[in-house]
Amino acid sequence: xxxxxxxxxxxxxxxxxxxxxxxxxxxxxxxxxxxxxxxxxxxxxxxxxxxxxxxxxxxxxxxxxxxxxxxxxxxxxxxxxxxxxxxxxxxxxxxxxxxxxxxxxxxxxxxxxxxxxxxxxxxxxxxxxxxxxxxxxxxxxxxxxxxxxxxxxxxxxxxxxxxxxxxxxxxxxxxxxxxxxxxxxxxxxxxxxxxxxxxxxxxxxxxxxxxxxxxxxxxxxxxxxxxxxxxxxxxxxxxxxxxxxxxxxxxxxxxxxxxxxxxxxxxxxxxxxxxxxxxxxxxxxxxxxxxxxxxxxxxxxxxxxxxxxxxxxxxxxxxxxxxxxxxxxxxxxxxxxxxxxxxxxxxxxxxxxxxxxxxxxxxxxxxxxxxxxxxxxxxxxxxxxxxxxxxxxxxxxxxxxxxxxxxxxxxxxxxxxxxxxxxxxxxxxxxxxxxxxxxxxxxxxxxxxxxxxxxxxxxxxxxxxxxxxxxxxxxxxxxxxxxxxxxxxxxxxxxxxxxxxxxxxxxxxxxxxxxxxxxxxxxxxxxxxxxxxxxxxxxxxxxxxxxxxxxxxxxxxxxxxxxxxxxxxxxxxxxxxxxxxxxxxxxxxxxxxxxxxxxxxxxxxxxxxxxxxxxxxxxxxxxxxxxxxxxxxxxxxxxxxxxxxxxxxxxxxxxxxxxxxxxxxxxxxxxxxxxxxxxxxxxxxxxxxxxxxxxxxxxxxx
Numbered sequence: 220x221x222x223x224x225x226x227x228x229x230x231x232x233x234x235x236x237x238x239x240x241x242x243x244x245x246x247x248x249x250x251x252x253x254x255x256x257x258x259x260x261x262x263x264x265x266x267x268x269x270x271x272x273x274x275x276x277x278x279x280x281x282x283x284x285x286x287x288x289x290x291x292x293x294x295x296x297x298x299x300x301x302x303x304x305x306x307x308x309x310x311x312x313x314x315x316x317x318x319x320x321x322x323x324x325x326x327x328x329x330x331x332x333x334x335x336x337x338x339x340x341x342x343x344x345x346x347x348x349x350x351x352x353x354x355x356x357x358x359x360x361x362x363x364x365x366x367x368x369x370x371x372x373x374x375x376x377x378x379x380x381x382x383x384x385x386x387x388x389x390x391x392x393x394x395x396x397x398x399x400x401x402x403x404x405x406x407x408x409x410x411x412x413x414x415x416x417x418x419x420x421x422x423x424x425x426x427x428x429x430x431x432x433x434x435x436x437x438x439x440x441x442x443x444x445x446x447x448x449x450x451x452x453x454x455x456x457x458x459x460x461x462x463x464x465x466x467x468x469x470x471x472x473x474x475x476x477x478x479x480x481x482x483x484x485x486x487x488x489x490x491x492x493x494x495x496x497x498x499x500x501x502x503x504x505x506x507x508x509x510x511x512x513x514x515x516x517x518x519x520x521x522x523x524x525x526x527x528x529x530x531x532x533x534x535x536x537x538x539x540x541x542x543x544x545x546x547x548x549x550x551x552x553x554x555x556x557x558x559x560x561x562x563x564x565x566x567x568x569x570x571x572x573x574x575x576x577x578x579x580x581x582x583x584x585x586x587x588x589x590x591x592x593x594x595x596x597x598x599x600x601x602x603x604x605x606x607x608x609x610x611x612x613x614x615x616x617x618x619x620x621x622x623x624x625x626x627x628x629x630x631x632x633x634x635x636x637x638x639x640x641x642x643x644x645x646x647x648x649x650x651x652x653x654x655x656x657x658x659x660x661x662x663x664x665x666x667x668x669x670x671x672x673x674x675x676x677x678x679x680x681x682x683x684x685x686x687x688x689x690x691x692x693x694x695x696x697x698x699x700x701x702x703x704x705x706x707x708x709x710x711x712x713x714x715x716x717x718x719x720x721x722x723x724x725x726x727x728x729x730x731x732x733x734x735x736x737x738x739x740x741x742x743x744x745x746x747x748x749x750x751x752x753x754x755x756x757x758x759x760x761x762x763x764x765x766x767x768x769x770x771x772x773x774x775x776x777x778x779x780x781x782x783x784x785x786x787x788x789x790x791x792x793x794x795x796x797x798x799x800x801x802x803x804x805x806x807x808x809x810x811x812x813x814x815x816x817x818x819x820x821x822x823x824x825x826x827x828x829x830x831x832x833x834x835x836x837x838x839x840x841x842x843x844x845x846x847x848x849x850x851x852x853x854x855x856x857x858x859x860x861x862x863x864x865x866x867x868x869x870x871x872x873x874x875x876x877x878x879x880x881x882x883x884x885x886x887x888x889x890x891x892x893x894x895x896x897x898x899x900x901x902x903x904x905x906x907x908x909x910x911x912x913x914x915x916x917x918x919x920x921x
Contacts, residue, residue: 225480277445499514817904
């Protein structure tokens with residue numbers, strides 16, 4: 220900031236503190252002695268009606284009001300397409316910086332929020348614009364609250380005050396429809412931070428409704444808390460009974476607005492309480508003296524609630540710094556539970572879709588393999604690096620998604636991308652997954668080892684505790700594997716790759732190495748020996764899944780999928796093999812393995828019945844991003860189910876919430892498709908009570 224503003228802010232800070240101390244001294248030395256007889260009289264007549272439960276209820280309502288207080292800020296940042304920030308991080312910053320409002324002019328609160336936004340990729344101009352919009356729509360919201368309350372005030376307030384309130388409320392509402400007034404207010408507010416706002420961004424009516432509604436929700440709870448607090452002190456209900464509720468609905472935001480103008484007084488302490496005392500004096504025996512004193516008591520409650528929220532945020536940051544792994548897991552499970560609940564509501568048409576818990580990203584379509592089960596190499600053998608999304612676009616995509624539990628890298632062959640470790644870094648920074656999974660054809664052992672080591676170092680610095688699983692493909696023993704994969708010597712390179720990855724496990728705790736078999740008609744008769752051989756490889760996990768005909772793999776009509784009877788017999792053998800190894804597993808590994816066992820039964824049923832046997836949450840809890848930026852509900856529907864494409868001016872959430880996406884979700888809900896896609900099945904199992912209980916039972920039984 221310029222020197223002029225810096226000096227002004229210093230004067231505000233120290234002058235405001237002096238004023239606050241002086242006001243406190245004046246209250247206790249002059250006002251309180253004069254008010255004491257009135258307070259004693261009030262307490263002797265109304266004290267017997269005091270109610271501690273009502274005071275506790277007031278505390279709870281204040282808590283609710285401040286719980287919803289960061290919501291408008293979050294909605295404004297979303298509407299401005301500010302790079303998506305983790306909701307928990309955003310709320311914690313709001314509560315911590317809110318304590319800066321007790322500095323004159325809210326200087327430290329503003330600086331704290333702008334600094335936080337800048338650290339998360341948002342420039343000062345856009346940050347100040349967000350602050351301006353927050354104040355504009357708060358004024359409008361408080362004006363609406365005033366208009367709701369004013370007709371019910373009765374005749375207790377002086378006529379001049381009532382007229383002034385009507386005019387103020389009208390001007391606040393007018394700001395919503397007067398761009399010139401908004402611009403003037405915005406420029407005046409932004410000037411304090413050396414930012415000149417020539418034009419405010421266009422805000423849709425839907426977003427405006429969200430901003431205003433969120434403010435009204437928060438302030439309604441705070442206003443009701445004021446009413447319950449006065450009733451808790453024994454203030455009788457007025458006649459008519461709704462008049463006092465209306466006054467409190469008006470007094471809380473009105474006192475905030477006036478305190479906002481009195482920027483020299485930290486937190487508006489004393490100013491707010493005086494206004495509330497003025498409004499509520501007609502309802503209280505003892506008038507202004509008693510009403511203001513009771514209001515001061517409620518201010519103490521508000522400060523305690525603010526401190527508790529800020530303290531919780533600080534403690535969380537402390538714990539995350541000193542116990543990063545445990546706090547990361549706690550955060551992941553809370554996100555997972557929220558997304559699952561919202562996913563169920565979305566499935567039943569009661570909510571917008573949540574952040575997907577499973578994000579699959581095909582980082583490239585290039586592949587050196589010539590598999591009999593996948594023909595992506597035929598279609599894309601001419602594709603070069605330029606067709607893949609670049610890192611800036613990927614970062615914008617990940618910022619927009621914001622969070623996921625499981626980040627599955629797909630291809631093509633992922634390790635063909637030289638910047639794979641940077642893609643994982645961006646995923647860890649913005650998606651914050653609990654698990655990163657990367658499959659590979661194992662054709663480049665040295666490169667896979669080097670890149671995996673780099674990724675593990677990235678995990679150590681960016682997100683300690685995140686599990687990295689590398690899963691080379693294992694479709695047969697010796698020449699059978701080479702034949703199915705179409706590459707001579709591939710099996711030897713597979714063994715070399717596994718040896719290198721297992722050696723890395725000595726230095727990296729959170730590296731899991733597995734192998735996976737795609738069960739097709741080319742190897743279904745050899746699966747017993749394949750399973751037995753897999754047990755000698757010394758890997759953490761061995762999984763298999765059905766070879767599917769997918770649009771993504773350009774193999775529709777290829778006939779590669781085993782028939783249902785053959786697959787069911789194969790799965791019986793595999794399930795027994797998996798169960799035998801469960802007794803030595805930890806609980807989390809048991810649960811994931813149990814989900815795999817449940818999946819095998821579901822896959823068999825789907826192949827037999829050719830329909831969804833449990834509801835599918837593709838496009839709700841799962842999303843697949845193609846290497847060209849296409850957004851799919853799953854890899855099976857692929858191009859036929861494309862919701863949109865990430866482009867320079869497009870945003871993931873716009874596509875995710877678009878009409879086309881809604882249409883595709885409806886088609887999936889209607890059962891127009893069915894597949895045994897393993898990646899999708901896990902989300903479906905979590906959301907199906909019967910399948911989930913079966914999973915838990917198997918995990919406990921072992």
